[in-house]
Amino acid sequence: MGIIADGKIVDFTFLILIWAVAALYIWVIGGDKFNIRRMVAIDAIEEAIGRAVEMGKAVIMNIGGGGLLQGEYAPASMAGLTVLGYCAGITAKLDAELLCPMYSSGGVETIPVATELLRDAYMAEGALDRFNAEEMIPFLPVQASVMALADRVKPAANIMVGYYWHESCIWAEAFGRVGAIQVGGTTNLYQIPFFAGACDYVLIGEEIYPVSAYISKDPRLVATIAAQDTFKWISLLLLIIGALMVTAGNTWLSNLMMK
Amino acid sequence: MISTDPSIWIMAFFTIAITTLAFRDNPAAKFAEHTFLAAQAGNYVVMAWRNINQIGISGLTKGSIIMLIPLLFGVALYTRYSKRYIWVSRYPTALMVGIGTGVTVRGFVEFQFTQQIVDTFKPMNSFNNIFFVVTVIVCLVYFVYSLTPQNPALAKPLGYISTAGRYLMMMAFGASMANTVITRVGQYAGRIMFLLYNWLGLG
Amino acid sequence: MTSEDNTIWDKLQRIPREVLYLLVIISMIIPLLNPLGLPIPISPQTRTLYDSLDTLQEGDVFVEFIDYSAGSMSFHEPGFIAITYKAVQKGARLVLLSTQVEGPMMYEIVINKMKPFLDNAGYVYGDDYVYLGYTAGAETALAAIASNIRSVYTTDQYGTPLDDITLMQSVNNHADFTMLISYTMGSPESFVRQFNTQYGVTTHIHCGEMMTPTILPFWASGQITGLLNGGVGAAEMEVLVGRPGDAVKLTDVYSFSNLIVFAFLIIGNIGFIMKKRMSE
Amino acid sequence: MSTKIVRRTIPLIITFLVGMLMIGEWFLNIASIDMIAESLRQWGVLVSAFAMGLGSVNIVIRNTRRIQKREGTDWLYAIWLLVVFFVFIGIGVGMGSASSQYQYIYNTILQPLSGTMYPATLFFLCSAIYRTFRIRSSQALLFVATGAVILVANAPVVAATFPILQTTKAWIMDVELTAAYRAILIGIGLGTIMLGFRVLFGLEQTHLGREEGE
Numbered sequence: 041m042g043i044i045a046d047g048k049i050v051d052f053t054f055l056i057l058i059w060a061v062a063a064l065y066i067w068v069i070g071g072d073k074f075n076i077r078r079m080v081a082i083d084a085i086e087e088a089i090g091r092a093v094e095m096g097k098a099v100i101m102n103i104g105g106g107g108l109l110q111g112e113y114a115p116a117s118m119a120g121l122t123v124l125g126y127c128a129g130i131t132a133k134l135d136a137e138l139l140c141p142m143y144s145s146g147g148v149e150t151i152p153v154a155t156e157l158l159r160d161a162y163m164a165e166g167a168l169d170r171f172n173a174e175e176m177i178p179f180l181p182v183q184a185s186v187m188a189l190a191d192r193v194k195p196a197a198n199i200m201v202g203y204y205w206h207e208s209c210i211w212a213e214a215f216g217r218v219g220a221i222q223v224g225g226t227t228n229l230y231q232i233p234f235f236a237g238a239c240d241y242v243l244i245g246e247e248i249y250p251v252s253a254y255i256s257k258d259p260r261l262v263a264t265i266a267a268q269d270t271f272k273w274i275s276l277l278l279l280i281i282g283a284l285m286v287t288a289g290n291t292w293l294s295n296l297m298m299k
Numbered sequence: 300m301i302s303t304d305p306s307i308w309i310m311a312f313f314t315i316a317i318t319t320l321a322f323r324d325n326p327a328a329k330f331a332e333h334t335f336l337a338a339q340a341g342n343y344v345v346m347a348w349r350n351i352n353q354i355g356i357s358g359l360t361k362g363s364i365i366m367l368i369p370l371l372f373g374v375a376l377y378t379r380y381s382k383r384y385i386w387v388s389r390y391p392t393a394l395m396v397g398i399g400t401g402v403t404v405r406g407f408v409e410f411q412f413t414q415q416i417v418d419t420f421k422p423m424n425s426f427n428n429i430f431f432v433v434t435v436i437v438c439l440v441y442f443v444y445s446l447t448p449q450n451p452a453l454a455k456p457l458g459y460i461s462t463a464g465r466y467l468m469m470m471a472f473g474a475s476m477a478n479t480v481i482t483r484v485g486q487y488a489g490r491i492m493f494l495l496y497n498w499l500g501l502g
Numbered sequence: 503m504t505s506e507d508n509t510i511w512d513k514l515q516r517i518p519r520e521v522l523y524l525l526v527i528i529s530m531i532i533p534l535l536n537p538l539g540l541p542i543p544i545s546p547q548t549r550t551l552y553d554s555l556d557t558l559q560e561g562d563v564f565v566e567f568i569d570y571s572a573g574s575m576s577f578h579e580p581g582f583i584a585i586t587y588k589a590v591q592k593g594a595r596l597v598l599l600s601t602q603v604e605g606p607m608m609y610e611i612v613i614n615k616m617k618p619f620l621d622n623a624g625y626v627y628g629d630d631y632v633y634l635g636y637t638a639g640a641e642t643a644l645a646a647i648a649s650n651i652r653s654v655y656t657t658d659q660y661g662t663p664l665d666d667i668t669l670m671q672s673v674n675n676h677a678d679f680t681m682l683i684s685y686t687m688g689s690p691e692s693f694v695r696q697f698n699t700q701y702g703v704t705t706h707i708h709c710g711e712m713m714t715p716t717i718l719p720f721w722a723s724g725q726i727t728g729l730l731n732g733g734v735g736a737a738e739m740e741v742l743v744g745r746p747g748d749a750v751k752l753t754d755v756y757s758f759s760n761l762i763v764f765a766f767l768i769i770g771n772i773g774f775i776m777k778k779r780m781s782e
Numbered sequence: 783m784s785t786k787i788v789r790r791t792i793p794l795i796i797t798f799l800v801g802m803l804m805i806g807e808w809f810l811n812i813a814s815i816d817m818i819a820e821s822l823r824q825w826g827v828l829v830s831a832f833a834m835g836l837g838s839v840n841i842v843i844r845n846t847r848r849i850q851k852r853e854g855t856d857w858l859y860a861i862w863l864l865v866v867f868f869v870f871i872g873i874g875v876g877m878g879s880a881s882s883q884y885q886y887i888y889n890t891i892l893q894p895l896s897g898t899m900y901p902a903t904l905f906f907l908c909s910a911i912y913r914t915f916r917i918r919s920s921q922a923l924l925f926v927a928t929g930a931v932i933l934v935a936n937a938p939v940v941a942a943t944f945p946i947l948q949t950t951k952a953w954i955m956d957v958e959l960t961a962a963y964r965a966i967l968i969g970i971g972l973g974t975i976m977l978g979f980r981v982l983f984g985l986e987q988t989h990l991g992r993e994e995g996e
Contacts, residue, residue, distance in 0.1 A: 045811055051409040052809040058408075058972070059979050066985075074445045108989045109392065109833050110640055111399020112689060115977045118988040144336055148840045149392070149833070152379050153991050179844055181336045182899065184906075188324040206903045209479075213910040227970055229716040229963065233476035234907075236469060237925060238914040244468060245966045246973040250444045252986075260985050262445070268976045269446040275416055275968060276439055282420035283432045294417045306886070310894040317898040321905035322520055329859060335895040337863040340838045341870025342892060345879050346603050350638045350831035353656050354824060369825035373832030380839060386789040389990050391829050393793035394800060396981060396989050398826040401804025402645050404978035406695035410725070411971030414699075415964055418723030427953070431961045438965030464965070469921045471715065471962035473928035474954050476915075478732075479712040479907065481936050482574075484530070484759040485733035485752050486710075486901035489576020491530045492748070493894075502535050519909045526908055540938040543948060546956075572897030603834075604896065606879060607888045635880075638834055639827035646823040649816070653824045660880050700808065718955065719964040734936060757939040764933045766912040767926060774916045 049299050062267035071259030074266040079254055081223050081241035085123070085199055088221040089130045092196035098137040100195045100215065101127045103154070104202025104226060105183075107147020113203040115249065116227045117150060120202030122252040124154055127199060128161030132170070141189060143180040143207075151177060183207035190214040200235070201225045201248055212238035225251075300500040311498040314490050438464040511780065514773030522766060529762045533754035542753055547721060548738040551706050551728020554681065555585065560593035562680035563673055567693065568612070569686040571604035574710055577733035578685045579612050580749035581708045584739040585683060585730075586616065590623050591743075594680070595669055596631035599655070601643050602688060606636050606659060629668045635659035641689070644696040648676045648703075676701040683708060683728075690717050694725050708735065794984045801982040841867065866891070928954055 044052055065071065092099045103120030106113030124140060131138040140158070142151055155173045162171040180186060183206070198215035200208070200223070208224070208231040215222060216238050224235030225243025235242045243251070249268075253261035282293045302308065316331035351373070358366040372394060378387040419435050421428040440457065441464035448454055495501045558564060566586070570578035589596065600606060613620075613633070625631055634655045637643045646654045651674060657663050664670040672678060676697060681704035684693045690707045694717075697703040704727050707717060711732035721729045730739060734756070736749035800822060806812070807819035841863070848860035870892075874884050917923045935941050935951035980986040 043811055045809055048409065048809050051413055054413065055405075055408045055805070055809075055975065058975055062976060062979050076444045077447060079444075109395045109399070109830070111396070111401075111403035112641055112692065114396060114399060114989065115974060115981075118977075118986060121988050144340065144837050144841055148837045149376075149379065151840070152385065153988065156991055179840075181332045184320050184899070184902070185332060187320070191324070206900050209903050209910060210906045213906040213914070216910065216914045227973075229966060229970075230475060230479065230712045233472040233479065233925075234910065236472045237476060237922075238910050244441075246442055246969040249973040249977060254444075261980070264976050264980055264985070266445045268972050269443050271972055272439060272443050272969070273446065275412070275972075276436055278416055279419055279432065279436055279439075282416070283423060286420040287423045289422075291420075294420050297413050297417045306890040309890050313891070313894040314898045317895060318902055318905075321523060321902050330862070331895060333859045333863045334866050334891060335899060336841065337866035338870055338887075338892040338895065340841050341867045341874065342888070343603060343834045344838050344871050345874030345884070346606070346636050347638060347831040347834035348875050349636065349879055351828065354654060354831075355828050357656060365821070366828075369828040372825065373829045376829065376832050376836060377839065379836075380843070385991070389789065389793040390796065391832075392989055393796040394822075395826060395829055395833070397797040397800030398642055398804060398822060400797070400978050400981050401801035402642055402823075403695075404801070404975055405805045405808040406699050407971045407974050407978075410691070410695045410699040410720075411967050412975075414723055414725060415719060415968055415971070418719075419961075419964065427957050431957055434958065434961035435965045435968075438962050439968060442965070442969040466921055466924060467958070468962050468966070469925045470928045470954070471959040473925040473930075474932045474959050475712070475715040476911075476925070477929040477932035477936070478714060480763050480904075480911070480933060481734065481756060481760065482710040482712040482732050483901055483904035483907055484526075484755060484763075485577045486574055487576075487898075487904045488530050488534070488733075488752055488755040488759075489748075490894075490898050490901060491527070492534060492576065492751070495531065495534055515913075517912070519905075519912075522908050522912055523905050526904065538939070540942055542938065543941075545952075571900075572893045573900035575897060576901075604892075607885065607893065610885055611889070637827060638831040640830070642823055642826040642830065646820070646827055649820055649823070653820055654827050661878075715955070715959050715963055716967075718960045719967055722956070722960050722964075753938055757937045760933045760937040761940065763908060763911060764930055764937075766908055767915060767930055767933070770912045770915070771917050771926065 047299065050297050058267065058271055061270055062264050065263035065267050066260050069263070071261070071263030071266070074262050076250055076254050076262060076265060079243075079247070079251070081225065081243050081247075082123075082251060082254055084221070084223055084241045085127060085197075086130055088197035088199070088223065089127065089134060089136055091221065093134045093136045095196045097196035098139055098193050099127065099131055100193070100198040100220070101138060101140050102198075102200045102202065102211065103140075103150060104200065104204040105143065105147055105207065106203025108149050108153070109147070113147075116201075116203035117147065119225075119248040119251055121150065121153060121157060122255060123199065123201040123248075125157045125161055126255045128158045129165065132162045132165035132167045135167070135170070138176060139178060139189075139193065139195070140176060141178050141180050141186060143183050143185070184210055186211055187214045190218050190220075194218045195220050197221045197223075199223045200239075201243065201251070204228055204231045206231075209234045209238075302498050302500060307498055311494060314494060318490075434467050438467055440464055441468070509777070509780070511773045511776040514769055515777070517769075525762055526759060529758040530755050533758050534751060537751060538754045538757065539750075540753065540757065542737050542741050542750070544738050544742065545731065545735070547729040547731060548735050548742065551585075551730055552588070552739065552742045554704060554706065554727050555588045555592065558589055558592035558594045558680065562592075562594045563597055563678055564589045564594040565597045565599070565679045565682035567682065567684040567686065568598055568600045568605045568609050569602040569684055569688060570608060571602055571687065572608070574687045575608065575611075577710070577736045577749055577752060578687075578708065579608075579615075580733075580740060580747050580752075581730055581736035582612055582685055583616060583747065584736065584743050584745060584749075585708070587619065587745060588743050590620065590625060597634070597669070597673060597679075598631065599634040599647070600636045601638075601640060602686070603636060606633075609633050609659070628662070632667055632669050633659045634664075641692040641696065644692055648696050648701060650675050676703050679703050681706065681727075685709075687713070690726075691720070694720055698725055706730070708732075790987075790990065793990055794987070798982050798984070801978070838867070928958075 106117040198220040204226045222239040224239035225248040316327040320328040372391040378384040683706040698705040706728035708730035733752040845860040935947040
């Protein structure tokens, strides 16, 4: 028995390689050498907020119910918080009304973090007088209570990025009904269909992870996205070679990868 | 026969009250909504208490002093309600995020990367297998954000592949959406069964 | 509003939502009062689960995670009953636990329904089946259960220490699990990751139809052995074990309600397309 | 300077060490790592149990404030909410969650509510399907078409008459959908592994909140 557990040699090598490439891109090559392709849904956010200002209506931003304490859901909530900060920056600049509803079962630990992000964004634009945590973060008893909020506020834009369960459908429908432009994105695969069907712009699954790099243009984050893409190209290559080899009756590569 | 059991009547009232929430906001729905929130939060506390008691406190009384550390970490979570000591809650958060990230990431390589790729090595001897492999490749191209060739001769076909990927994914989402309808119908039918059979005594 | 906005196509797009909701509810009530009893085709996913249950031997440990809440009782309960029925027939010992907060209550409800059957089969609580109760921590808890069940559970649901329970004396970690199933509406992947990927335990999943698409790739690759597709799958399982029950009733509901929802999809779109044609 | 170490650096080190231990336990055959990892996981479960009360504290704070404000009838709901909340805790903690009293209040109050809340999404879904799922583009056409096929194929009344629906459904689910979702899953897999890198090495610190003038 070796030091590496049986059947995990290739997996371990992959993990080390992926992280090594990321480290290489960040600290040796530098992230400013890479570009991220245009993401229509994110560009649409600014436009949607602009429209809200023209119409004199509010903007809704929500980060779903994943919270920050559970490994599986936290990544999506972090991406959501990044978008929240971005939206707050724009609404502070353009003088639009921003609401970030939260609900009880939706990871209340995000509320203090969201409050800080909002305050920072408004402070950066010198609009701290328009910042009011109580009003900007309304608290809903349950997810379905959003219907009443949507009817009352009638927002012009609704942005949802985070980890969503059944509320994806309720929110998309509630704000769709009052005619808001909707941008949706989640890594919960079985909720993407509603965003795909009901939203004007959708971020499919993993697309929400590069968002923080895309918005901030932070070279370190851009580098990690590039590292990820390197391995997407490698897996594409593996897929083609492997499928061709198996077609030719050779299972060497599949055997190797299961080691 | 319609039920005479008061608890069945309470259950029926709550079932109908929550359903009316979908129609429009009303006092009965608001009442049910608040009851739900309170009962659910209460249930969380009760269940959590059992866990804390079983692992933490009973461990401590059995003499493992080390259990004091996670208990303190747990209590420290609540400092996030204080502006001054919010930083203390970073310790338990750091612990949870560390465990969570580690436990999740370690499995992903094999679970969602190598095993999935190996299973896509299909012999290309039937339409279905060829379609399968091509679909995986085409959809994966959609998720490439950087490191794309800038040369238009290559970038253009790649753009087409990426669009094709989106089309194929939309097909899958349609099927997924229909599956959700079926789930919700099945779930709600359970409530209708309760109302018909247990409350109204029909069927 | 001009007369142009009042064509039949506009009206088709403006059916009040209350009407839609009532139609859906009626489409559920009719088949529940007048069951049709149509034949149910068996899917390969359900078939593999059934075949796998068939390999259970007398005394094997079958771990069942009662991870559903009241919301999905309508199909998880029939699924649980049908699968447990099969496992008990095979003489497997059952270790039941929950990582969903409503699990303990769901256990009480479903075990009361199964009580006569379990008593008939000579199953005694503590010797042949045991319920350990709820644990917090989601995937972290699953990892802990896989490596040492006693690190999260010291007693069963009713406070009896694990070492005083006959069945639990020989059950410590993944090596003692013959196979496991999770009845879940949360995150089915986490069970596969922690039990199958790491330790190779045979893992089955019974989840809602809505989650099936997300884990079909894992079924195709064999990481999940059996996959029960929500109410549809539960009905198939009931047919396979020869005990048609609530899930079979659900299939009749699907017959009507799915067609109604299909009609909404089509009517809304016909109105939309015809209106677009007219304005062009 | 020293406050920064206590307030930010040490938490970051904790995340890094704990995450690496968990990863090491999985891939390496080292007994001492396994032992530490086991107790850490136990701690994790315990802290998660504490985290389950966070929402409750928030609820109590918010609703006490609502009662103090006394706006319209709103505060009456808040009182009722707190009453139910404390009744659940009183019975559940006092008599135990396995007691028949707790079973009774669960079955009559929470079970119908929780059992209707999520299924009632069906209605929102229906009106979304009717109103928003429009064939605006060729992509939407595919979306609606496959959705329609799966819906009808799962209605035994029709499916029994047209066997082709069953074959089409099987093809969509087992070939088209499985392949497309596999690609998305591989993408998410790589994304999560990379996010793990960013979190463990401290490039992503959202979960710790911002630096408050440390």
